[in-house]
Amino acid sequence: MRSRGEKLAQCPGRFKAGLRQPAIPSKHCVRMGANEIRRVIIIGAGQAGGEVAQRLRQGGFEGDITLIGEEPAPPYQRPPLSKKYLSGDLDMDRLLLRPATVYSDERIALLTGTRAVWIDRANMRVRLEGGRELGFDALVLATGARPRPLPIVGADLDGVHVLRTAADVDAIRPRFVSGAKLLVIGAGYIGLEVAAVARQSGLDVTVVEAAVRPLARVTSPEVAGFFLDEHTRQGVRFVLGGQATVIKGRTHATGIVLADGTEVPADLVIAGIGVVPEVTLARQCGLTVENGIVTDARCRTDDPAIFAIGDCAGRPMAQYGNRVQRLESVHNAIEGAKLCAATILGQDQAIETPWFWSDQYDLKLQIAGLFQDYDHVAIRGDMAERAFAAFYYKERRLIAVDAVNRPGEFLGAKTLIQRGHTIAPETIIDMSRPMKDLVAAAGQ
Amino acid sequence: MPKITYIEHTGKEHVVDAPVGQTVMEAAVKHALPGIDADCGGACACATCHVYVDPDWASKTGEASSMEQSMLDFANDVEDTSRLSCQIKISADLDGLVVRLPKSQH
Numbered sequence: 001m002r003s004r005g006e007k008l009a010q011c012p013g014r015f016k017a018g019l020r021q022p023a024i025p026s027k028h029c030v031r032m033g034a035n036e037i038r039r040v041i042i043i044g045a046g047q048a049g050g051e052v053a054q055r056l057r058q059g060g061f062e063g064d065i066t067l068i069g070e071e072p073a074p075p076y077q078r079p080p081l082s083k084k085y086l087s088g089d090l091d092m093d094r095l096l097l098r099p100a101t102v103y104s105d106e107r108i109a110l111l112t113g114t115r116a117v118w119i120d121r122a123n124m125r126v127r128l129e130g131g132r133e134l135g136f137d138a139l140v141l142a143t144g145a146r147p148r149p150l151p152i153v154g155a156d157l158d159g160v161h162v163l164r165t166a167a168d169v170d171a172i173r174p175r176f177v178s179g180a181k182l183l184v185i186g187a188g189y190i191g192l193e194v195a196a197v198a199r200q201s202g203l204d205v206t207v208v209e210a211a212v213r214p215l216a217r218v219t220s221p222e223v224a225g226f227f228l229d230e231h232t233r234q235g236v237r238f239v240l241g242g243q244a245t246v247i248k249g250r251t252h253a254t255g256i257v258l259a260d261g262t263e264v265p266a267d268l269v270i271a272g273i274g275v276v277p278e279v280t281l282a283r284q285c286g287l288t289v290e291n292g293i294v295t296d297a298r299c300r301t302d303d304p305a306i307f308a309i310g311d312c313a314g315r316p317m318a319q320y321g322n323r324v325q326r327l328e329s330v331h332n333a334i335e336g337a338k339l340c341a342a343t344i345l346g347q348d349q350a351i352e353t354p355w356f357w358s359d360q361y362d363l364k365l366q367i368a369g370l371f372q373d374y375d376h377v378a379i380r381g382d383m384a385e386r387a388f389a390a391f392y393y394k395e396r397r398l399i400a401v402d403a404v405n406r407p408g409e410f411l412g413a414k415t416l417i418q419r420g421h422t423i424a425p426e427t428i429i430d431m432s433r434p435m436k437d438l439v440a441a442a443g444q
Numbered sequence: 445m446p447k448i449t450y451i452e453h454t455g456k457e458h459v460v461d462a463p464v465g466q467t468v469m470e471a472a473v474k475h476a477l478p479g480i481d482a483d484c485g486g487a488c489a490c491a492t493c494h495v496y497v498d499p500d501w502a503s504k505t506g507e508a509s510s511m512e513q514s515m516l517d518f519a520n521d522v523e524d525t526s527r528l529s530c531q532i533k534i535s536a537d538l539d540g541l542v543v544r545l546p547k548s549q550h
Contacts, residue, residue, distance in 0.1 A: 334483055366489055
């Protein structure tokens with residue numbers, strides 16, 4: 001890690017007029033490599049952007065921080081949008097990561113409802129919509145992702161929605177009522193979480209998925225089968241291997257037509273078919289973009305003054321042979337923010353195992369690690385009891401877990417992966433041995 | 445509004461107004477108190493909002509659910525009155541509650 005030798009350095013006494021008071025000059029900037037950093041701009045005020053601003057301040061950075069977000073609200077939590085915000089159990093106030101007043105208290109210039117439209121790398125400036133320009137010494141791209149649009153006729157009708165922002169959910173809510181016919185396109189986590197809340201709210205729910213099983217990209221057939229059974233038991237209808245071709249309706253969606261000609265009626269259509277990383281600005285200014293903005297393990301792009309974190313960026317995964325991976329998760333947003341802030345401040349930061357969660361009905365799914373190239377799965381516990389964990393192995397090394405209502409197995413596996421320890425698949429299925437003991441024994 | 449005292453590992457105390465209906469975790473995070481990470485935002489998914497309830501208050505905050513207890517088994521430096529603060533709902537009864545924060549959540 002290049003940054004290890006870099007120290008929080010004292011910079012010469014240059015600081016901008018207009019700050020609240022002539023504070024101690026040495027703290028107004030940090031030195032990153034050969035560069036002095038007095039002005040940090042963060043584009044994107046989601047969880048990653050909000051966290052990096054906060055962590056820079058908490059880490060002692062006293063220079064200018066500008067946080068630019070297109071949405072009207074300060075940074076808020078997205079996971080509840082498809083869960084407790086959709087069900088009405090949490091309001092916007094409780095979604096906010098921090099109260100709106102904290103930003104001014106901490107001298108973080110929060111520009112909401114503001115779009116950055118151009119990055120001038122040579123002159124280190126960002127242009128906002130309307131023409132205003134801001135200079136930076138370090139720039140953090142936390143631009144997130146946008147829902148993949150439905151590529152079919154009728155996708156622009158009223159009653160067809162995606163779910164990414166609080167505004168999206170606010171638009172869904174008036175028709176999200178008991179008895180309404182909901183059609184969910186896509187059986188990923190968002191689609192299934194929406195289906196669960198909808199059933200609990202008394203909607204009639206059909207899920208159309210192009211793959212032959214739900215959660216095809218994100219989990220094993222074993223765990224996917226469990227969730228399929230659970231949703232079916234809860235009254236969700238599935239059309240697997242179903243291809244939506246047209247959404248019908250004059251001004252408002254009334255149903256969809258599948259490739260085989262079947263029609264499914266609907267009052268409300270919610271598409272959850274994945275997201276596309278928001279990389280427009282990164283491409284415009286010539287940064288390397290593959291599946292997301294490519295960074296090193298410390299979130300640096302190929303421009304040393306520009307970082308990229310959160311859903312929009314991919315970085316080498318330390319526990320997984322340093323393959324570059326883009327993750328869509330809260331933990332990845334926080335992890336990127338921690339790494340990026342530490343790099344700017346010249347501090348060390350430990351790397352954590354990636355983790356995720358999903359709530360559906362009374363099932364808490366907790367995932368640690370990246371399962372993608374597993375060659376063996378071992379199930380601990382009993383699926384029929386709705387409490388089990390699927391442990392994924394590659395060449396007998398534990399690489400990931402999907403734990404359903406088994407938080408100990410989740411945290412245990414997360415610890416093991418973090419430490420590079422493993423428990424043999426034959427041993428891990430032995431329920432007579434508590435997870436805690438197994439984890440302790442693995443470390444000896 | 446109930447007041448909650450959070451004592452950092454270093455001994456530094458913070459007294460915070462905590463709205464009834466929110467959780468002990470939320471009141472801390474909304475005031476940007478160091479020492480509670482709450483990465484999952486209160487979904488009982490991450491065990492990064494671990495606190496030690498002052499023994500005098502332990503009966504009022506109740507017991508951890510089995511789900512919460514399983515997560516606490518893997519938290520650092522667990523004690524008898526350890527709880528995940530996202531699972532303690534603030535009520536008028538908890539006015540004056542004192543919780544201590546662990547050295548680290550990770």
